Amino acid sequence: MLEEFIHPPRVAYFSMEIALRNEIPTYAGGLGVLAGDMVRSAADLMLPMVAISLVSRAGYFRQRIDEQGRQQEIPDYWQPELWAKPLDAKVAVTIEGRSVWISAWLYLVEGLSGGKQPVLLLDTDLNENTPEDRELTHYLYGGDACYRLKQEIVLGIGGVRILQALGFSIFHYHMNEGHSAFLGVELLRRYAHPLNELRPGEPHYDIPRVREMCSFTTHTPVEAGHDRFDYDLINRVFDHNFDISTIRHLAGNDALNMTRLALNLSEYVNGVAKSHADISNKMFPGYQVHAITNGVHPLTWAAESFRELYNSKIPGWHHEPELLIRAECCISDEDIKIAHLKAKKKLIEQVYDLTGVRLELDIPIIAFARRMTAYKRPDMLFSDIQRLKEIAKKTPFQIVMSGKAHPSDEGGKSLIADLHSYAKQLQGIIPTAYLPDYNLTIAHGMVSGSDIWLNTPLKPFEASGTSGMKAALNGVPSLSVLDGWWIEGCLEGITGWAIGTMASGNGSDAIDLYKKLEQVVLPLYYNEDTSGWTKIMKYAISKNASYFNSHRMMRRYLIEAYTQ
Numbered sequence: 001m002l003e004e005f006i007h008p009p010r011v012a013y014f015s016m017e018i019a020l021r022n023e024i025p026t027y028a029g030g031l032g033v034l035a036g037d038m039v040r041s042a043a044d045l046m047l048p049m050v051a052i053s054l055v056s057r058a059g060y061f062r063q064r065i066d067e068q069g070r071q072q073e074i075p076d077y078w079q080p081e082l083w084a085k086p087l088d089a090k091v092a093v094t095i096e097g098r099s100v101w102i103s104a105w106l107y108l109v110e111g112l113s114g115g116k117q118p119v120l121l122l123d124t125d126l127n128e129n130t131p132e133d134r135e136l137t138h139y140l141y142g143g144d145a146c147y148r149l150k151q152e153i154v155l156g157i158g159g160v161r162i163l164q165a166l167g168f169s170i171f172h173y174h175m176n177e178g179h180s181a182f183l184g185v186e187l188l189r190r191y192a193h194p195l196n197e198l199r200p201g202e203p204h205y206d207i208p209r210v211r212e213m214c215s216f217t218t219h220t221p222v223e224a225g226h227d228r229f230d231y232d233l234i235n236r237v238f239d240h241n242f243d244i245s246t247i248r249h250l251a252g253n254d255a256l257n258m259t260r261l262a263l264n265l266s267e268y269v270n271g272v273a274k275s276h277a278d279i280s281n282k283m284f285p286g287y288q289v290h291a292i293t294n295g296v297h298p299l300t301w302a303a304e305s306f307r308e309l310y311n312s313k314i315p316g317w318h319h320e321p322e323l324l325i326r327a328e329c330c331i332s333d334e335d336i337k338i339a340h341l342k343a344k345k346k347l348i349e350q351v352y353d354l355t356g357v358r359l360e361l362d363i364p365i366i367a368f369a370r371r372m373t374a375y376k377r378p379d380m381l382f383s384d385i386q387r388l389k390e391i392a393k394k395t396p397f398q399i400v401m402s403g404k405a406h407p408s409d410e411g412g413k414s415l416i417a418d419l420h421s422y423a424k425q426l427q428g429i430i431p432t433a434y435l436p437d438y439n440l441t442i443a444h445g446m447v448s449g450s451d452i453w454l455n456t457p458l459k460p461f462e463a464s465g466t467s468g469m470k471a472a473l474n475g476v477p478s479l480s481v482l483d484g485w486w487i488e489g490c491l492e493g494i495t496g497w498a499i500g501t502m503a504s505g506n507g508s509d510a511i512d513l514y515k516k517l518e519q520v521v522l523p524l525y526y527n528e529d530t531s532g533w534t535k536i537m538k539y540a541i542s543k544n545a546s547y548f549n550s551h552r553m554m555r556r557y558l559i560e561a562y563t564q
Contacts, residue, residue, distance in 0.1 A: 002087070002106070002166055005118045009171040010048040011562050013038065014159055014180035016151075017060075017140055018053040020107055020119065022440040024083055025059030025076040028140055029371045029404070030466060031219055033440070034272075034550075035176055037297035037466075038557075039119060041550040043111030044299075044319060047558060050168055052159040052180075054151065055080055055105055055121040056140040063404050063437040069420025071372075071405055071413045075139075080105045084121060090128075091161040094239040095150050100136065101128040102158040104166070112299065112318060120166075122158055141406070149229050149237055152258065156182025157239075160190075172562045175216045175266065178227055178258035181251075184210055184265030189242060205246060207265070215561040216266035218259060218289070220463050221279045222375065227258040263287050268561040272464035273485045279460055290560065293485055294464040295553035298324075298545075301470040303448035305342035309335055324546035331541075333534040336475055340537065343474060347449025350435070350442070351400055357433040364525050365398045366479075367450030369435075369443060369467060372405040372412040379415055380456040382422040383510040391514065392430045395522035399426075400450060402435040402442055443467070448474040452521060455480035456499065456513070458506055462486075468496075472544035475537035479521060481509055489548060494539045497521060 017032030018039070027033060035051070042049040059076030066072060080086075084105035092099040105121040124136045136150050160183050163170055173183055188205040219225070234244065234256050251261035263269055263284060270290040271277035277291035298321045302310065310317045313330045317323045341361065348359045359365065370376045378401065382388065391397075401419060405412025416434070423432035435442050447453065453471035455462075455478060462484035469485065471478060477496035480486045490498050497520060500512045524532050 002118070005050065005116075006167045007169060008048050009169040010050045011172045011174055012159075012163055012168070012170045012183075013042075013049055013051045013174045013176065014155065014183055015051065015053050015176035016155060016179035017056070018051060018119065019440060020109065021083075023078065024107070025078055025439075026053060026056045026121065026140065028060040028406075031177060033443075034294055034466060037295070037300065037550040038176075038554060039109050039117050040111070040297040040300060041295075041554040043109045043115040043117040044113065044297075045551060045554060046111065046113060046115035047554060049117055050163070050170075051109075051117065051119040052155070052163070053119065053121055054137045054140065054155060055123040055125075056137065057123070057125060058138040058140075058142070060140045061404070061407065065416070065420065065434065065436045069417035069434075071416050073407045080121065080123070083107060087120075087166065089162060089165040090126070091158060091165050093153055093158045093161070094241070095133070095153060096237055097240070098130075098133075099128075100124055100133045100150075100154070101126050102154055102162060104162050120159070120162060122154055122162065124154060145229060146233060146237065148227065149233060152179050152227070153182055153238070156180045156184075157186040159183060160186040171213075173214045174557070174561070175214065175262050177217065177219050177225075178262045181216075181258045181262040181265065184214055184261065185242060185247065187213060188246070188265075204243065207250075210265055211267045214262075214266040215268040215270070215557075216262040217270050217272065217292075218262075218276075218280055218463075219272055220461075221276065221283060222461050228255040229258075230255055259284075268564060270561065273488065275460065275484065275487050276463040292553060292556045292560065293488060293548065294466050294469070295548050295550040296466050296469045296473065297550045298473060301444065301447060301473050303339070303343040303346070303444070303474050305339040306448070306474050309339045319551075321549040321551050322546050325542045327541040327546075328538050331538065333531060336534050336537050337530075340475055343445075343448040344451070345449075347400070347445045350445045350449075351433045354435050354442075355433045357431055359398050359400075359431055359433070363396050363398050363431075364451040364522065365400055365449070366452045366454050367400045367446045367471075368454045368456070369400075369402040369438060369446050370455070372403040372415050373409055374411045374415070375458040375461040376403075377456040377458055377509075378403065379418055379422070380510050380513060381454065382419070384514065385422065385425055387514050389426070389429050391518045391522070395518070395526055397430065397517075397522060399423075399430060399432040400435065400446060401433070402438040402446065404438050443470070447471040447476065450476055451525065452476070453478045453480070453496075455486065456509065457481055457483050459483045466548075469544065469548040472540040472548065475541050477536050477540045479513070479516060485548060489544045491539070491543060493520070494536065495544050496536070496540065
């Protein structure tokens with residue numbers, strides 16, 4: 001089954017989460033969706049890669065919203081045997097002094113040109129393990145710090161060992177966030193110098209060799225996004241055959257910082273946008289953090305109507321998305337409108353099916369869909385309800401929102417409840433829908449069927465963001481705070497609009513949001529001469545979608561990170 005993938009040598013891409021398809025809930029949000037898009041582009045471009053993640057049998061969670069707008073979490077169990085093939089190899093890692101056995105499921109991502117990318121989903125739900133250990137690969141980001149540490153041992157150390165057991169030839173390892181940094185520890189063990197051959201003072205571990213084999217992508221400037229573990233916990237859980245003092249040297253004395261460990265064991269380090277790389281260089285002085293701005297998979301995120309349009313007018317776009325730069329001259333205004341209306345009708349149907357809220361085809365839809373947490377500021381649009389109502393009386397609009405809060409993020413859950421409260425206050429004036437259980441299908445409908453993509457992060461905490469890139473692929477312009485990728489993608493009044501300026505503070509963002517909606521965005525939408533709006537739709541495609549795609553991103557990783 002694996003014979004065709006053993007050679008040539010491959011890049012091993014490690015990610016705690018990965019979005020493969022809607023029926024496989026092995027992802028929580030943007031990090032996993034990006035990982036899935038990377039693998040899909042690698043398949044399209046026939047780049048030699050193998051992805052390693054966890055099987056996450058209980059998924060992240062299914063989201064239910066009660067009558068008060070409060071989020072409720074339900075396990076999202078799936079059956080790996082329906083989508084993946086079990087592999088025969090088993091390896092063991094040492095956790096709390098006992099052997100924890102790991103197997104893997106093989107899922108194949110197939111590209112347009114016949115390329116195939118293997119994805120290995122690690123699984124500890126085996127008869128050889130204790131009931132406690134069998135659940136280590138059940139809950140994505142579940143449990144306490146101890147559970148998380150054990151998961152990251154399974155991912156990093158177990159992932160390297162399963163690749164070896166299966167016979168893969170790996171020439172480079174890519175850590176997607178610090179969750180998999182223990183892979184570097186396993187490589188240190190593999191390439192350790194024999195103790196009897198060392199001269200006095202020589203290091204036991206070949207750190208330079210490991211660094212040459214590894215790359216690391218950091219994804220967040222938010223402090224809580226960097227995993228840390230107390231050394232008391234490390235000493236209790238970790239394999240005592242490895243020198244903990246070496247880990248302290250590489251990962252920090254006060255606590256084991258997984259980001260610091262990854263930084264010290266990687267030759268190439270990058271952020272996910274130019275601004276994020278600048279911030280990361282300040283966060284981690286002494287390290288050189290490069291910038292490879294994120295992108296999205298073209299064929300996955302284009303609505304069916306836009307795929308058909310691009311196939312007709314810009315042949316080859318899905319393999320060379322840079323060809324979308326021709327959208328300005330090769331696609332007529334009428335064709336853009338028709339393709340968009342088809343996608344918008346599907347979103348309106350989706351909204352009604354999920355919420356019972358009826359939306360109108362001729363009224364613009366403002367969409368917002370992100371992980372629900374405080375720094376994303378999903379409530380900014382509602383900071384002045386009266387002002388919002390006044391704007392809607394002159395230029396009507398509709399609102400569609402979606403997103404999950406982490407189960408332990410009480411602030412995020414409160415925001416979801418607040419959004420439902422605002423929707424009730426706007427009944428009869430501004431149709432507002434909140435789509436529960438945000439997933440790939442809902443995301444696809446929203447980014448393709450909305451008219452305006454809203455994004456309101458607190459600067460500078462948006463590392464990149466990709467939802468606006470997906471919208472641009474469907475001719476949907478962004479109205480966004482200048483942070484993350486939008487600093488690079490925003491051409492004011494051409495590809496969309498900025499909320500505030502690079503120099504303005506976060507405190508004035510809500511005021512500027514209302515000003516842009518009232519004086520610029522909505523009047524342009526309702527202008528009798530519709531060419532102004534369709535021109536912006538074309539520019540979103542030609543200037544943003546042509547560049548902010550995962551094909552360009554993967555080519556840069558190949559040249560700059562993997563084969564330097």
